[in-house]
Amino acid sequence: MFTKPIHIKLFFLAVLIAALLLPLFISDAYMFQVVIMSILFAIATCAMNLIIGFTGQASLAHGAFFGIGAYGVAILTKAGVSFWLALPAAAVMAVLIGLPVGLISLRTRGHYFAIVTLCFGVIMWIVAGNWIELTGGENGIFGIAPPGDILVPLIGRIDFSSQAAQYYLALAFLLLTLWALYRIVYSVFGLTFMAVRNNEALADAVGINTFTTKLISFEAANFIAALAGGLYAIVIGAVSPSAAGYGLTFNFLIYLILGGIATLSGSVIGAFAIPILMESLQFLQDYQLLIFGALLVVVIIYFPMGFVGGLRRLNQIIADRRRRKKSEAVHVSG
Amino acid sequence: MFLAKSLTKLFDGLAAVQDVSFEIKQGEILAIIGPNGAGKSTLFNMMTGTFKPTSGLVFMDGHNITGLKPYRIVTKGMARTFQTTSLFDQLRVIDNLMIGYKWRTGLGFWNTLLHTPKWKAYQTEAFLRAMEILEFLGLTDKSEFFIPALSQEEQKRLAIGIAMMGKPRMLLLDEPTGGLIQEETDRITRLIQRIRDQGTTVCIIEHKMQMIMGLADRIVVLNYGKKIAEGSPEEIKSNQAVIEAYLGGEVHA
Amino acid sequence: MELFLQQVFNGIMFGSTYAIVALGLTLVMGILNIPNFAHGHLYMLGGYVTYFFFATLGLGFWLSLLASMIILGMVGVVMERVVFRPLTGQPPINDFIAAIGSLVFLEAFALAVWGPQGLRITNPYPETFQFLGITMTVQRVLVIVAAAALIVGLHFFMKKTVLGATIEAVAQNREGAMLTGINVNRVSAITFAISTATAALAASFLSPIFMLSPSMGAILGMKAFIIVILGGLGSIPGAILGGYILGLIEALGGGYVSAAYKNVFAFGALILILSIKPTGLFGKKEA
Numbered sequence: 032m033f034t035k036p037i038h039i040k041l042f043f044l045a046v047l048i049a050a051l052l053l054p055l056f057i058s059d060a061y062m063f064q065v066v067i068m069s070i071l072f073a074i075a076t077c078a079m080n081l082i083i084g085f086t087g088q089a090s091l092a093h094g095a096f097f098g099i100g101a102y103g104v105a106i107l108t109k110a111g112v113s114f115w116l117a118l119p120a121a122a123v124m125a126v127l128i129g130l131p132v133g134l135i136s137l138r139t140r141g142h143y144f145a146i147v148t149l150c151f152g153v154i155m156w157i158v159a160g161n162w163i164e165l166t167g168g169e170n171g172i173f174g175i176a177p178p179g180d181i182l183v184p185l186i187g188r189i190d191f192s193s194q195a196a197q198y199y200l201a202l203a204f205l206l207l208t209l210w211a212l213y214r215i216v217y218s219v220f221g222l223t224f225m226a227v228r229n230n231e232a233l234a235d236a237v238g239i240n241t242f243t244t245k246l247i248s249f250e251a252a253n254f255i256a257a258l259a260g261g262l263y264a265i266v267i268g269a270v271s272p273s274a275a276g277y278g279l280t281f282n283f284l285i286y287l288i289l290g291g292i293a294t295l296s297g298s299v300i301g302a303f304a305i306p307i308l309m310e311s312l313q314f315l316q317d318y319q320l321l322i323f324g325a326l327l328v329v330v331i332i333y334f335p336m337g338f339v340g341g342l343r344r345l346n347q348i349i350a351d352r353r354r355r356k357k358s359e360a361v362h363v364s365g
Numbered sequence: 366m367f368l369a370k371s372l373t374k375l376f377d378g379l380a381a382v383q384d385v386s387f388e389i390k391q392g393e394i395l396a397i398i399g400p401n402g403a404g405k406s407t408l409f410n411m412m413t414g415t416f417k418p419t420s421g422l423v424f425m426d427g428h429n430i431t432g433l434k435p436y437r438i439v440t441k442g443m444a445r446t447f448q449t450t451s452l453f454d455q456l457r458v459i460d461n462l463m464i465g466y467k468w469r470t471g472l473g474f475w476n477t478l479l480h481t482p483k484w485k486a487y488q489t490e491a492f493l494r495a496m497e498i499l500e501f502l503g504l505t506d507k508s509e510f511f512i513p514a515l516s517q518e519e520q521k522r523l524a525i526g527i528a529m530m531g532k533p534r535m536l537l538l539d540e541p542t543g544g545l546i547q548e549e550t551d552r553i554t555r556l557i558q559r560i561r562d563q564g565t566t567v568c569i570i571e572h573k574m575q576m577i578m579g580l581a582d583r584i585v586v587l588n589y590g591k592k593i594a595e596g597s598p599e600e601i602k603s604n605q606a607v608i609e610a611y612l613g614g615e616v617h618a
Numbered sequence: 619m620e621l622f623l624q625q626v627f628n629g630i631m632f633g634s635t636y637a638i639v640a641l642g643l644t645l646v647m648g649i650l651n652i653p654n655f656a657h658g659h660l661y662m663l664g665g666y667v668t669y670f671f672f673a674t675l676g677l678g679f680w681l682s683l684l685a686s687m688i689i690l691g692m693v694g695v696v697m698e699r700v701v702f703r704p705l706t707g708q709p710p711i712n713d714f715i716a717a718i719g720s721l722v723f724l725e726a727f728a729l730a731v732w733g734p735q736g737l738r739i740t741n742p743y744p745e746t747f748q749f750l751g752i753t754m755t756v757q758r759v760l761v762i763v764a765a766a767a768l769i770v771g772l773h774f775f776m777k778k779t780v781l782g783a784t785i786e787a788v789a790q791n792r793e794g795a796m797l798t799g800i801n802v803n804r805v806s807a808i809t810f811a812i813s814t815a816t817a818a819l820a821a822s823f824l825s826p827i828f829m830l831s832p833s834m835g836a837i838l839g840m841k842a843f844i845i846v847i848l849g850g851l852g853s854i855p856g857a858i859l860g861g862y863i864l865g866l867i868e869a870l871g872g873g874y875v876s877a878a879y880k881n882v883f884a885f886g887a888l889i890l891i892l893s894i895k896p897t898g899l900f901g902k903k904e905a
């Protein structure tokens with residue numbers, strides 16, 4: 032029903048192998064950090080894709096749930112809780128906080144939903160900057176320890192203080208996220224998300240509880256975003272309000288749209304390509320954001336389906352041309 | 366099997382439907398007709414939970430289903446189509462159909478994530494049902510098509526098919542042949558007859574008199590939101606109030 | 619009581635600004651259906667342009683204000699033409715991204731030209747006086763009066779002029795207006811120009827009171843958005859009322875409860891209202 036052609040599968044396999052071997056080729060610690068960050072942002076963007084891309088609900092509280100994960104892990108590990116317990120706890124916390132948020136905001140639609148969730152995002156950001164006893168205020172929380180060692184059968188003891196180990200940890204979570212989203216999106220259950228996005232009245236009329244569907248998608252997205260945030264806390268070793276800010280939400284949104292909305296690979300491509308693009312515009316200094324802003328507008332006008340959407344269209348055009356050539360050939364011979 | 370009792374719907378104080386009662390019997394084709402704006406679609410929307418009636422009650426198999434949400438009413442065995450062809454136009458034909466089967470399955474978040482045996486069974490069940498419906502609609506070779514690639518008539522067929530996916534005992538069709546030419550209308554009419562022959566009760570809104578006279582067992586006529594007649598096609602044809610409503614209109618206003 | 623009145627006065631002054639800024643945004647959102655998230659940044663740019671004419675070129679306050687309105691009006695026309703019109707017919711989220719691109723651009727532009735440090739123009743009317751036991755400055759009173767004048771003027775423009783009626787017609791039914799031969803593109807451009815020029819007006823009046831900075835547009839833009847949604851998309855009375863309500867909520871919440879959480883009250887109020895009435899105070903039935 033939902034299988035991909037073989038050459039695409041091979042391509043994904045090649046990317047996976049390259050990702051596994053990557054630490055052997057990166058010597059620069061700064062670059063390595065950028066790559067790890069990209070992975071975490073990719074996880075968060077994939078989650079955003081679930082609620083925005085597949086379910087069609089423009090949740091702009093996403094950065095806040097990333098922040099709940101980050102602050103949750105920071106606060107819990109500082110209180111002496113093991114990272115391995117703190118991470119799921121923070122993610123569950125995001126789901127719990129997401130429940131009232133979702134119950135209220137999902138009653139609204141379209142622009143209204145976007146704005147209500149944005150308000151929640153801004154509120155959490157303000158709280159992060161002002162609840163000094165809990166969050167450390169504007170300074171945030173620093174000196175977050177890397178995860179403790181774990182014992183894995185066959186492999187032995189893994190120590191997570193090295194960048195390489197953290198890289199693999201992040202990569203594992205990205206793969207897990209993609210695996211989960213793949214299963215959800217390519218199924219009848221996933222179709223109900225798209226049904227809600229595409230035609231809510233019809234979805235309702237064919238027996239889908241659209242509110243619950245949206246809520247599940249929202250909460251799944253929040254859970255994953257918080258996981259990404261929790262990993263962010265230990266990779267950076269510090270959190271500040273910007274890790275819960277609406278600026279972060281906008282970044283994810285940009286990765287999502289420019290990579291290609293409602294495609295699994297698009298989120299990952301966006302989350303890797305945009306930070307690298309930003310890095311390469313660094314030489315422009317003050318003009319970096321000027322160019323980036325203009326570029327964003329140009330891309331959304333000329334490639335509204337993002338990079339992956341553009342590729343698909345290119346594919347389509349080539350296929351059409353081939354078909355036309357074939358039929359022309361038949362004409363000539365006939 | 367279905368009963369509407371004194372249904373009334375006010376929009377900003379204006380009555381779109383006023384005190385309409387009628388019954389639908391097991392296995393029949395009941396037609397609801399009336400001039401534009403008579404309140405037919407509004408009546409449908411109250412029967413299927415899209416609108417809450419201002420007053421009045423709706424019963425299915427003797428159970429009061431008034432005020433239930435549409436997705437709950439579907440589970441009572443009642444499915445509907447919309448006046449303007451309503452499909453999931455970003456998805457393929459097969460996906461459109463499978464969505465219509467979801468409520469019958471236990472395909473939820475955890476099943477799907479973990480690919481439990483139950484998931485496999487349900488997923489297959491949904492697929493087989495979709496294949497069955499495709500065959501029934503004559504759309505088997507179009508299963509992978511996206512909606513915009515279908516003709517008007519094929520889209521109307523598919524809309525009916527989506528409603529049938531969940532094996533409803535009663536099907537509500539809102540102008541299933543609106544905008545179609547005679548030939549296409551005939552084909553849809555035959556499809557509806559086949560649906561009834563399978564044992565599904567049908568309630569249909571139509572404008573096309575000739576078609577409805579040949580298809581319906583009984584007819585309910587609405588005008589200005591009120592029921593002005595009810596009976597067999599023969600009775601309706603010779604009913605004075607109906608003739609006036611369709612010819613004169615203003616007489617009752 | 620004094621504190622209360624002082625907060626009310628401040629609330630009305632903030633509310634005046636919010637009302638004007640939201641008014642411009644609701645025109646664009648309601649009529650063109652463009653969620654122009656960069657509106658706050660256009661306000662910011664308006665402030666800087668006023669600064670440029672007033673402080674750099676040495677023009678008078680009123681002349682600078684006028685120049686700023688004209689220039690921002692032109693910026694609005696260009697923005698509609700270059701950024702948003704090519705996106706007609708695409709999902710709203712794309713407009714949103716384009717708006718984010720624009721605001722990133724505008725903020726970077728202000729940063730490159732005027733630098734990150736806060737700027738302030740010298741107050742043309744620094745006199746203060748006492749009224750009902752509270753301290754007022756002429757400039758602050760001027761903000762309130764100017765906002766009221768603008769609201770009244772805009773009301774007459776919409777209700778009494780052909781152009782106003784045309785804009786209203788496009789807002790109600792875009793396709794229908796097109797069929798009757800209205801040049802919808804021209805109306806869009808004009809609407810955008812009005813929207814940005816009023817933002818410049820608000821910024822000009824406030825620039826002697828508050829520091830200008832490239833990042834000042836973000837939160838204000840968000841608040842304008844909130845007000846527009848609060849009042850109901852495209853509703854002009856809704857935007858005005860919403861603006862004053864928000865100003866008062868903030869001033870009173872900030873004055874009595876916690877200044878740091880001032881914005882939380884604003885955003886919280888919106889959530890509360892929308893959770894009770896999902897399409898805003900004056901909203902149409904369905905968005």
Ligand SMILES: Nc1ncnc2c1ncn2[C@@H]1O[C@H](COP(=O)(O)OP(=O)(O)OP(=O)(O)O)[C@@H](O)[C@H]1O
Nearest residue numbers: 376380381399400401402403404405406407408448
């Ligand atoms: N959501 C609504 N809000 C306000 N008025 C409505 C609404 N829906 C329908 N109406 C009004 O109710 C009346 C009945 O409309 P309805 O759509 O039920 O008529 P109909 O019989 O289905 O007509 P048609 O043959 O054109 O489909 C009309 O006057 C219509 O304008």
Ligand SMILES: [Mg+2]
Nearest residue numbers: 405406407448
């Ligand atoms: Mg109708």
